[in-house]
Amino acid sequence: MSKKVVIVGGVAGGATTATKLRRLDEKAEIVLFERGEFISFANCGLPYHISGVIEDRQKLLLQTVEGMNARYNLDIRNFSEVTAINREEKTVSIKHVQTGEEYTESYDVLVLSPGAKPIVPPIEGLKSTNVFTLRNIPDMDKIKEYIEGNQPKNAVVIGGGFIGLEMAENLVHTGINVTLVEKLPQVMGPVDPEMAAIVEDELRRNGIELILGDGITDVQDNGTKVVLESGKVLEAELIILSIGVRPENKLAADSGLELGERGGIKVNEYLQTSDEAIYAMGDAIEVTDYINGQPTMIPLAWPANRQAHIVGHHINGRKIAYPGTLGTSIVKVFELTAATTGNSEKLLRRLGIPYEVVHIHPLSHAGYYPGAEQISLKLIFDKKTGKIFGAQAVGKDGVDKRIDVIATAIKGGLNVYDLQELELAYAPPFSSAKDPVNMAGYVASNIVDGTIETVQHYEVDELLADGAFMIDVRTEDEFADGKIEGSKNIPLDDLRSRLNELPKDETILITCQVGLRGYLASRILQQNGFEVKNLTGGYKTYSIFKNK
Secondary structure (H helix, E strand, O other), X not given: OOOEXXXXXXXXXXXXXXXXXXXXXXXXXEEEEEOOOOOOEXXXXXXXXXXXXXXXXXXXXXXXXXXXXXXXXXXXXXXXXXXXXXXXXXXXXEEEOOOOOEEEEEOOEEEEOOOEEEOOOOOHHHHOOOEEXXXXXXXXXXXXXXXXXXXXXXXXXXXXXXXXXXXXXXXXXXXXXXXXEEOOOOOOOOOOHHHHHXXXXXXXXXXXXXXXXXXXXXXXXXOOEEEEOOOOEEEOOOEEEOOOEEEOOHHHHHOOOOEOOOOOEXXXXXXXXXXXXXXXXXXXXXXXXXXXXXXXXOOOHXXXXXXXXXXXXXXXXXXXXXXXXXOOEEEEEOOEEEEEEEOOHHHHHHHOOOOEEEEEOOEOOOOOOOOXXXXXXXXXXXXXOOEEEEEEEEEOOOHHHHHHHHHHHHHOOOEHHHHHHOOOOOOOOOOOOOOHHHHXXXXXXXXXXXXXXXXXXXXXXXXXXXXXXXXXXXXXXXXXXXXXXXOEEOOHHHHHHHHHHOOOOOOEEEEOOOOHHHHHHHHHHHOOOOOEEEEOOHXXXXXXXXXX
């Protein structure tokens, strides 16, 4: 017998659940409630319409109420807010936000996909008319209308996460001078500091003033002055608030459903809440971290859509377990792309999970073919087993496919040895005979094999201060252009003839530009009886971090 399914929330997870249910059961009664006007819109594209990069607003409206109702035989009710759940009677209370009409609707199965809402600190000045958050189409329209009507010359973006970065870039494209404020000491919290530093350089290069490690305390004079914790005061004709989101959990909390520590709705592997007749998904739920198994919140589009498919199947009797969220994500920052998958180094360190790291800086395709761009790629793994914990990459070209390949490898249970074996598409315009992913696998495998030991960029200064001996095997000209203070220059091609200059009673640290020549030097010295450690990522990674 077909069921009556009520869905709360008509974007991403909710809309996908509705269409999946219809494909699986032509007879089911499917009612979808959406508080706003629009369903199934492209919320990830909103910043790009504000700048005019996406010119046609209509392209962001992926489905209309009328179109989805007709194609999928659904009962979609927009402008309808679900205000309460009565779990005993299996009903929900609804209020029409325009007319005020209130009524109840019964359900056999209830699906919660309410999403997450922007965090707004309790600061009175944030109620000013020039302060905006960006979550939906009306938010986008208000920002665009304000810019067109008021022609602001400067803006303050508060928050350096994905939305903050995208808004900062798109405001620059409209001709506005932008200051970006981030309370953390870096932008892009999911990535590690040395990788974020590359993005920060790109922001500054495009005229954005970055204020890191400083938070907002007040907004004064009708939103025209932003006061920071440091005491600094910023002029602001426009303020975009993007300091994060919190799950829309009021319905769940008021009905007694179990919540996690950070407020996410707790669900089992089939996305059922503590009431088996109620499912939840998307930004509102607590998920399991795919890598470390800990509960977490990861508000991204792919998990919401995948969870919707799983819920649709489970309601119809097929059990597909959700294995957790990997957190693969990507952002465009002017000419750069930055992407990440799995766990970061700083997260693993905080959890006390042993790990090893390699940095490489290969070209996006064959160097002899025009247009090759350098990629900074970081691979994080288990030194004992070669299990891949995560990866991060930043560059102008080829970042997306490398992170996608590594994300696929993680989901496929591959390790760093397997990365060497991946037979990836190659022609000079697209890659190299050894793809950057292969190269990362080779370097990481050398560490797992014990062929080489490494030192990290953030360890070098302290080691040198304690009297460590370091050689730089780059050319004399490269060394003169920039060096690690305290290092001794012995070019790689001269190394064999200058072994007598090196101490045999201590570990020698080795650096080059990106790590490759350092590895070659390590092999020479090891086979001549020296103890060595190679700086992973070389002077390139060290200088990025040092100049941050």
